[in-house]
Amino acid sequence: MPPSRRITLKDLARELGVSTATVSNAFNRPDQLSPNLRERILGEARRLGYRGPDAKARSLRTGRTRIIAVVLAESLTYSINDAVASELLSGIAEVLDAHGHTLLLLSARQMQNQLPGGASMADGYIVYGLMPSQDLLEPLPPQSPLVAVDFDVEGRPSIHVDDEPACYAIARHALSRTTRRPGIINLRLTAEPCNGPIAPGRRLLSADQTITRSRLSGFYRALDEAGHDTAAVPMWNVEENTYEVCAPVIAALLDLPDDERPDLLLCMSDRIALTALTLAERRGLRVPEDLRITGFDGIAEGQYRAPRLTTVRQDSVEKGRIAARMILGLDEPRSQTLATELWLGDSCP
Amino acid sequence: MPPSRRITLKDLARELGVSTATVSNAFNRPDQLSPNLRERILGEARRLGYRGPDAKARSLRTGRTRIIAVVLAESLTYSINDAVASELLSGIAEVLDAHGHTLLLLSARQMQNQLPGGASMADGYIVYGLMPSQDLLEPLPPQSPLVAVDFDVEGRPSIHVDDEPACYAIARHALSRTTRRPGIINLRLTAEPCNGPIAPGRRLLSADQTITRSRLSGFYRALDEAGHDTAAVPMWNVEENTYEVCAPVIAALLDLPDDERPDLLLCMSDRIALTALTLAERRGLRVPEDLRITGFDGIAEGQYRAPRLTTVRQDSVEKGRIAARMILGLDEPRSQTLATELWLGDSCP
């Protein structure tokens, strides 16, 4: 027995005495040949252990791979563990699966210069939450379809939620109870990395297009309306949406003397809010009596524990679905803004 | 100006008056041509907007795509949200990134008959946690490297943790306090789907190779040693490692009359244990005074809340790293079992 190199469509054709075109058709266009012959071909294929047309060759010829790449702003390690990113991926995967496509995971960090590995053969790119300053999109093939999620790319469709109105609404709700000292915990708002309190004069991210900035505007509008001096409202910043990074910042602010500690925390994500909740409990602070807390995102974890989190629910799964449908050309590619929902929990009733 | 079809390596070669082989070398083997010429080629490439060799064509020619597929037992939606699977993915991604490979996500569910999309062009497959009964591996290209994680595939390397000893150890610890009525919550142990109590005579998954089965053996060994009648220890089963699926089962068992309710719950995952913790608290049961709870996995969430979870810590990230290194051929492919660590928290001190 020879070392038996892999069987190709050509071998199959020779074996059966038909042309390669016909064998190809047997697999791809059943209507192009008699059912009879098709059966013979498929049978012989099975007999010889031919597993269907080679994907690499096919992709060269057709120009398509049926692979969609998802580009995540942060490292994969981080993104995969982030509940919101996970939901987004779920939505994307759901649609891709249903249409015979597969999902390639890619971190923006790994494309500093050039696309790694097979990333450049994706049929399209869904890009999630880059900072506007990052022009990491340069290495992406300029021709291929691209959909931006939670940020904007010039000339490309993007998907957002109504961050500003949502944050206005939740802050308005929170401020409807008397509040001595509201505080805000931001996610990645400053131009330079910073974990901790933001001094009043501190330079914030200039671009208006960051979702963090829109959310902050919403908070400010409500604070302003409620008669608070927004410039005097203390703010803290966290660089990453993880317990590990948030905890020290929040611990420090909770350990402030009673008359300096906020009695309301407007948090820019549920992860931040949940961390605050945990640390507050650990210090014997009662939520919501001593400290009220609001989040943003509506992740599942926030609803499983007592007190349930008061938050803004955004449908990240749907966001993923929409992005995927656009990339596959199932929906018209056009920018859109999804509605959110105010969820009243027990952390800020 | 013509519609300017995409620029190829050949165009570049013609333009410069060199051979395609040389242009190819300029990109792939700098040592094969003079630095001088290489600069000229790269310069011209930039000028013409040539973005380097086409990945699809290259993959056909070289036979490699630099894509590694990760096959997950459950749906992507579920797997991505599962803390343990996430950690595994993190470890895999870390190594793949470092070596210029990318990660393709694939659910076993979507390969019932045939590999979708570009999945069949992966250079290797890391398969995670399939049930032994599922022979979903059939559609995978038999030649390509494969590493199994948390289960066994005949003739292929696999990675495990020492489930049996670990569960023996944690159960032994738990039983060192007087225990009236221990209970066990299993994850996917029965042959037929079942959410709820497992009747004593119920047919369990036969194969020894499931991790769930090994863990159960460990529990039984310790129970036996402590003088409990293992056949009489009540067991419950949950079909999926999510709060939503676990909650009703656990709620039912916690609502048993005081003299039937377990005072120790040996849970097969942290997710189960955490759900039990939440529901117990909500009922005013004190942990660990009224109910002691142990988990398995050592996920981060278990350590952030009070009481901290007593559990077995397995390093899933490392598991991913090892799998990835084997698939890339950086390490010898050989089956191995990783050690675990007993973490004493407050849920079962």
Place this chain on the structure above:
DNA sequence: GCTGCTAACTAAATCGTTACAGCTCAATGG
């Protein structure tokens, strides 16, 4: 019997690279 039409198939031209064998020419060694 001729035309026209359709179903079923084939031959050959790509798709854009990389690998391999060879070729040329200047430098080196004896």
Place this chain on the structure above:
DNA sequence: CCATTGAGCTGTAACGATTTAGTTAGCAGC
């Protein structure tokens, strides 16, 4: 001065499919 080397480059055959433009054969219609 000739043989040997090696650096630097070229030509061309794969890689394994899909697609386009035919070619046949069979049959219906007039």
